[in-house]
Every structure is written in C-alpha cells, then in structure tokens.
Amino acid sequence: MVESWSFLDPLELNFRPLVVIELAKGTKEETIEWFTKRIVDKKANGGAQLLIKPLVTENGVENIYLVGASHLRLLLGAETVGLVKECNDNSMRTFTYSSRKTFKHFADDNHNFLTMAECQYIIKHELENLRAKDEKMIPGYPQAKLYPGKSIVRRLLTSGILIQIFPLHDREELKKLSHSWYGRVKVGYQPLDDIRCYFGETIALYFGFLEYFTFALIPMAVIGIPYYMFAWEDYDKYVMFATFNLLWSTVILEVWKRICAILTYRWGTLLMKRQFEEPRPGFHGVLGINPVTGREEPVYSSIKRQLRIYLVSLPFVCLCLYFSLYVMMIYFDLEQWALDYHKENESNFSSLMLYVPSIIYAVVIEIMNRIYRYAAEFLTSWENHRLESSYQNHLILKVLVFNFLNCFASLFYIAFVLFDMKLLRQSLATLLITSQILNQFAESLLPYWLQKRYNRRMRKRMCSKKTDMDLSLAEQVNMEKEMGTYLGTFDDYLELFLQFGYVSLFSCVYPLAAVFAVLNNITEIYSDALKMCRVYKRPFAEPTANIGVWQLAFETMSVISVVTNCILIGMSPEVDALFPDSKMDLVLTVALVEHLLLAIKFIMAFVIPDKPRDIQMKLAKLEFESLEALKQQVRAFQMQLHFSLNP
DSSP: GGGGGGSGGGGGTOOOOEEEEEEOOOOOOHHHHHHHHHHHHHHGTTTTOEEEEEETTTTTTEEEEEEOOOHHHHHHHHHTTOOOOEBTSSSSEEOOOGGGGGGOOOOOTTTSSSOHHHHHHHHHHHTTOOOOOOOOEEEEEEEEOOOOOOOOOHHHHHTEEEEEEOOOOOOHHHHHHHHHTSSOOOSOOOHHHHHHHHOHHHEEEHHHHHHHHHHHHHHHHHHHHHHHHHHOOOOOHHHHHHHHHHHHHHHHHHHHHHHHHHHHHHHHHTTTOOOOOOOOOTTTEEEETTTTTEEEEOOOOOOHHHIIIIIIIHHHHHHEEEEEEHHHHHHHHHHHHHHHHHHHOOOOHHHHHHHHHHHHHHHHHHHHHHHHHHHHHHHHHHHTBBBBHHHHHHHHHHHHHHHHHHHHHHHIIIIIIIIOOOHHHHHHHHHHHHHHHHIIIIIIIIHHHHHHHHHHHHHHHHHHOSSSSOOOOHHHHHHHSSBOOOOSSSHHHHEEEEEEEEHHTTTTTOOOOOHHHHHHHHHHHHHHHHHHHIIIIOOOOOOSSSSHHHHHHHHHHHHHHHHHHHHHHHHHHOOOHSSSHHHHHHHHHHHHHHHHHHHHHHHHHHOOSSHHHHHHHHHHHHHHHHHOOOOOOOOHHHHHHHHHHHH
C-alpha cells in the first residue's frame, strides 16, 4: 500500500494509514481542530498520541481523516491492551515493552511484529479511551454535553458529528488471503491463522467453528443416507441412528472446546486478561460516581431497568411468541387445504401443491425472525444496560427464545399433537432447505451484487476525472466507506444454531437433514469468505477466547434433542407394540432411557477435558511463574522497607 501514498508529506513517508475517521459534512472547524489535537496530544496530556492526516483529493479535504501510529507507540499500546505473543522459548506471554527482546521475531526495525489487525485494534482502543478532561461540551456544539471521564468518540457518534470509524483494508494482503481462502475450490482446511492475522480472533474462531461443525456433520450424513434409502418407514431401525446422534452431539461440542483452546492458545487470546468493562456507548443516566473506579459516569437505577424488562420487554416477547403460534395455526389450515385439494384432484400439480404451504411458512418465518430482531435490539437498547456483555446476553436470550419457537414450534406440534410423521418429514425438509436458500441469498448473494454495482459506478466516476494526482488511496477510502458494515458473528452463529436444531431434534424422522446441512455449510464457507473480503468494510479485530454464550446454546439444544428423539422412538408403532398391556410401562421405559442417555451425555462432558493436557501444563507453568515473580516483588519491597526503617 505504501506506493499509493504519494500525497503524504515527504518528511512523513513512514506514516501508515490504518484507520479511517469520517466526520459529518459541515462539521465546524473548531470541532475538527479540537478533536484532531486530542488525537495527536501526548498521553500525559490526555491525548491518544497517534498520527492523523486528512485525506486529500482533487476537491481538497473532505472531512475524512487517516489515523496511524509510530512503531514505538504501537508497541506501548500492545502492552496497554494486554496482547499475548510467542516468546523465544515457544511459550505464550503477555507482551511488555521492557521485555520485548525476549519475544520471537521481535526486532527494532521489524514493523511486522504486530499484525495489521492488532495495530488497528490498538488504535481503536486508544481512540475509544479518549476522555473529556475539563470540557463541558464539544467545541462548536453546545448541545453535545461532556463531563470529566466521558468518552469523546462515543459522544461524537451519538451527536452525529462522527459518522464512522473503520479500519482500512490492505489490498495486497487481502488479495493473497482471498486466493488461499475462497479463490479456488479445494478440499482442505481454511487458512485460519491467516484469517486471524487479517480479521482477528472473533471472526477466525467463527470460521473455525463453521469448518469444524461441517466436518463433524459428515459422519451423520454418511450414516443418514443408507437409513433414508433402506429403512424409510421402519422407525425401530432408527433407534441406533438416534442414539448415535445423541452421543455425537455431545462429543462434537466437547471436542470443539479442546480445539478452541488449542487455537486461542496459539493466538494468545486464551491468556489475555479480561479488562475492566467500560459503560457501553448507548448507556445513559444521571451523572454520578462509580464506586469501583471513582470516576464520574452516568448512573441508572437497576430497579428502573428491571421494571422495563419485566413490565415492557417480557410482555412484548410473550406477545410475539403468541403471534408466532397464531401464524403457525394459519399454516396448518393451509396444509389441510392443500391436502384436501390433492385428494380431490390427484394430479402432479396437486402433489406439488402439498409443498407450497411449507415453503410459504418457511419464508414467513425468515421475515418474522428478521423483523423481530430489530424489535429485540430496540428493546434491549431501551432497557439501558450499562455493560456491553449484559446487553448482548439479554439480546441473545430474546432472539434465541423467539427463533426457537418460531422455527421449531410447528415441528413439535406435528410430532406430539398431530402424530403425523409423514407431515413432520415433509415440513422439516422444506423448512431446512428453504431457510438455507433464503439465508444464502439475503446474507451473501444480494449484498455482493449491490456492492459490485456500487464499485463499478465508483471506478467509472474516478476514471472519468482528469487529474495528475494518484487517487488510488482516495479511491480505496471512498469505496470502503460506502461498503456495508459487518455487524458481527451473531447472525452467523444463530444460523448454525438453528441448523443444529433441525439436524439433532428430529434425526430419527429425517436422517437426510445432515446431508443438506453439509452441502449448505460448504457453500456457506465460500460465501461468507467472499462476503468478508468483498462486500463489507473490514471489521476491527476483537480478541476472544471462545465462542461465548453460543457454546451454552448448542449444549442446551443437544439436551432438548435427547428428550425429543426418545419420545419419537417411544411413539413408533414397533416400540408401542412391545407394551400392549400397559402404556405406563412404555412411558416409564422411555423416561428411563432418556435419563440414561442424559446421564451418559453429562458423564462424557465431565470426562472429556476442555483443554488438552499440554495446554493445561503450559497454563499451570505460567501461573506458577507469575506467583513466583509476585513473591520476589514482595520480598524486594520488604527488604527495601526494612533497610529504610533500619538505616
């Protein structure tokens, strides 16, 4: 990228643009001057001590600024955010500037010691921690109030002065990554380490989980094909398949924990200390004192928040769940109409009409899920949670409950109320396949097509302008700022969670579900990779040690699948015939088998360690060394105190 920066001051050719700041058009000069001064000022004066340059085009300065940092500043920032790097002895340790020589590949002239994603994460951290000192308002905007300790960037965002902050793509590195990732169709693993270096740990971990889950589905798919072909109506033959499914769902989730630990240890995030969580950007309240930090920040009554949750959010969620069930009953009316139509006509067209209600219902489900998602985000934001983690937990809970009922309620109703296994197979297949097609179109194909059209128009406009200036960087920034913003891995994990439900909940009824899931996930890997590289702005890297609350969500789904599959097997005519005299014996037997399988699941979860033995030993060694170092510091302090008191 350096060769494209000819517009920069020749004395500062080492300036490497990493992050773009876009201010609103018409932003007052005094605001721009104050903000840029705070970015450049030394840390001791409350600044970020970064480098900033305006993006110059043929039209002059367009309120777009490029932010970078010196090599020394980035190294000090790496220590501040607690990055973990590999040492010369192959151990992983928290980076400190004083011990920088002990880290592998470090050299004073090696500017690639930190990845570009890590550099951008450091700059983002420094910008977000720019805080007001004595200012009462943003200069030029009296309505944008400030108070000591308030995040300046967050106030600029909420006031509409700051449009966006995003990291720049490295076009050469992106080209290499694209070629090795999705540029050619191949059978093999994804370049997870390269993805992590470019996009950060959170996104790399998602793609690692997607790849692992796809490979884990292959045994289920291979076993499901012969069961589908040769034992379609014999439910008693599905007992072994369902049992394998239940044990499989436990094993894959436990093995994933181990793989996740291996990846995050290698990337350093398994050892990163969790920083004290700052209030989220949307949190508001009366200015008060935080009893933990002693800093001034907004304070909001937890009682008011609980009242909003239980008196507004909870009733709204219940109302949405009722509406979802109402739509489901309309779907069953359509199914009955299609069945009656087929009985009257008995034609190929009437046979096709049998699938129309399920397809319509699948489309309606996707629309309802997306509309509800916006409502859930609004409600969760209105609840005014102080921490981002609390906000995310409440949002995920709302969305998971609705999506679970919306997607699976009809299947439970068909299985346990209508007892119609043929309709259950048909509905499961239609919902699964239709939802996969819709997701591929809405999440990848449509955004890619729209972005490609915009890029084509932008290139034509740039090429038509006659100028002697090298516009490659300006063109890149202007193209990237109009790209869509990647909103995180929430929707991607949600899609996999629902897919896992389709595969595991009713495996004994439709064993081909795993086959369609594998086919979908193979295309998902390529379409998501294309989406990250070509459709969206580059997201900031976010260190993470695991997939978070989604691990619990998948484990909960696997427990529910034990119950549903045991009941379905108990309902089969062959099993029912084994208890002709007493249905109570059948119920007790099914309950016993269910409890036995659950016990096996929990025993397996307990027996399989979450971390491999070698990583456990490395973590224990690091903890021991940290304790020994702390003891030495205490002894040195005691000796110093002793000599000062007894000269």
